[in-house]
Amino acid sequence: MSRRVVIIGNGPAGHRLAELLCARAPGTDVTILGAESEPAYNRVLLASVLAGRLAAEATYLARHPEGSVRVLTGVRVESIDRRRQEVRTGEGVVLPYDDLVLATGAACFLPPVQGLTEEDGRPAKGVVALRTLADCRLVEDRLPVRGSVAVLGGGVLGLEVARALSERGYDVDVVHGGPHAMDRQLGPAAGDLLATALGGLSVRVLAGRMATAWTGDRLTLRDGSSVAAGLLIVCAGVVPETSLARDAGLRVERGVVVDEYLRTGDPRIHALGDCAEVHGEVSGLIAPAWEQADVLAGVLTGEPRPYTGTRTITRLKARGVDLAVIGAGESEVAGAETVVLTDPARGQYARLSVLDTRVVGAVLLGLPDSVAAVSQLYDSEEAAPNDRLSLLMGRAVAGPAQDPGSLPGQTVICRCSNVTKNDLATAWLRGAREESELAEATRATTGCGGCRSPVKEICRWLRAKHEQPDADAARSGDEQDPPVDHASPASSRRGDHRDPVPELLAP
Ligand SMILES: Cc1cc2nc3c(=O)[nH]c(=O)nc-3n(C[C@H](O)[C@H](O)[C@H](O)COP(=O)(O)OP(=O)(O)OC[C@H]3O[C@@H](n4cnc5c(N)ncnc54)[C@H](O)[C@@H]3O)c2cc1C
Missing domain, CATH: 3.30.390.30 (FAD/NAD-linked reductase, C-terminal dimerisation domain)
Structure with missing residues (x-):
């Protein structure tokens, strides 16, 4: 019988892990259980959906090749029985596992503001806590026809959401308890300059102001002032989803505690992404989730290497800033x-x-x-x-290193969507010859846009290489080029794993 890997959570981390397991150990019996009813999608792109620049479907991640992964959407896991090595879903379905992976991500933090939540803890009337595509649809349904919107939280996400809505003509007030905009990343000088830049784009940042009450159309602040808003969007941080792990008796601090091989205290259970606490830290960012998926795929396929951290670059996805x-x-x-x-x-x-x-x-x-x-x-x-x-x-x-030809094939060009140079070359060879077509095929450039210039350079380089294949072949002698990385998102997205002109692909 093949080894049964059950992954709880169909977010970017769980999805990517399944993709890598199937590529590296075909025949592994992989099941993903996801509480959301959508196919897996890239949350990083949600602000672009809110701004109206991207369709919801454009955020979907690559489909797994036919028959390789069992994906059950709209299914919430309610409990883990470690002794029997089984998980139980809300519908009472029991699934046995040899290896269990927690990829349960995080949920929005709802700060203690009077009137913000109903008695059952859900957001009150006129409030949306933004985490999912379904939340984006709620925002869409509840946006006032005209007038102003308020955002609670002036971190990266709050500012991106605010700017997305100001692009659509709304005046947006961002109420932020911290001393200045994005105070977790910026000092006061940069934070204040950022607020000034956003101010010119119909986003007013009210920093150092604590919200105390929401009345359905108005947010009251501790200093006695208030902000009128047809809709309040909460972007006040996240809380790792750890309840399953805690109930199963696994060690939980801020996140599910794992070692550098992403193992919990139970050798059969691993955790990664936003729910995991590695080296005492929970990341809350997409790049560590992608990298941890790579590490865990190695661990589960007998090629372990430790997770040593991720080099992160955060770009604010706010048009005009x-x-x-x-x-x-x-x-x-x-x-x-x-x-x-x-x-x-x-x-x-x-x-x-x-x-x-x-x-x-x-x-x-x-x-x-x-x-x-x-x-x-x-x-x-x-x-x-x-x-x-x-x-x-x-x-x-x-x-x-700026010369695209000298970059290794696995260099990640687009961090938001985890697109490598080889992914772009593969898409190009399959007919995506313009930057816009490369963007559509791989999703590169559709997030923060910070990779636009390298994608342009790579497109130019690919065109030149394609037009002079003989010259390049002569220059490269009889070196053999490696095959396509089948596990990369763009190559697997098409389900066609044969590459017609492999010399454009680099190790
Ligand atoms: C709007 C927005 C913009 C962002 N922008 C950026 C950005 O620009 N850069 C960046 O680095 N990061 C960004 N992030 C953060 C980034 O999206 C996360 O770091 C990333 O999604 C983490 O992936 P994950 O798979 O670990 O968790 P998640 O994406 O949270 O996925 C976890 C999944 O598990 C499911 N789940 C939970 N419990 C259960 C259960 N019991 N049973 C079944 N399923 C369950 C959840 O429903 C969810 O679908 C953004 C997040 C948001 C919300």
């Missing part, structure tokens, strides 16, 4: 040299931290030209140029 938080961002890094530039009149701010010539953190606001170069230096861990100011002004060239 360019903000990137790279690595440590504004956090102090012991021993690092720091350069800070600020030009309030032009809404520009840069802070760069360099340790032993390597970029370890940066915040770049209103400096789109420098984002690509600094991100690339951070990713590649190449030495930063000595002229830090030029780098921050976007004038320094980051070096040879």
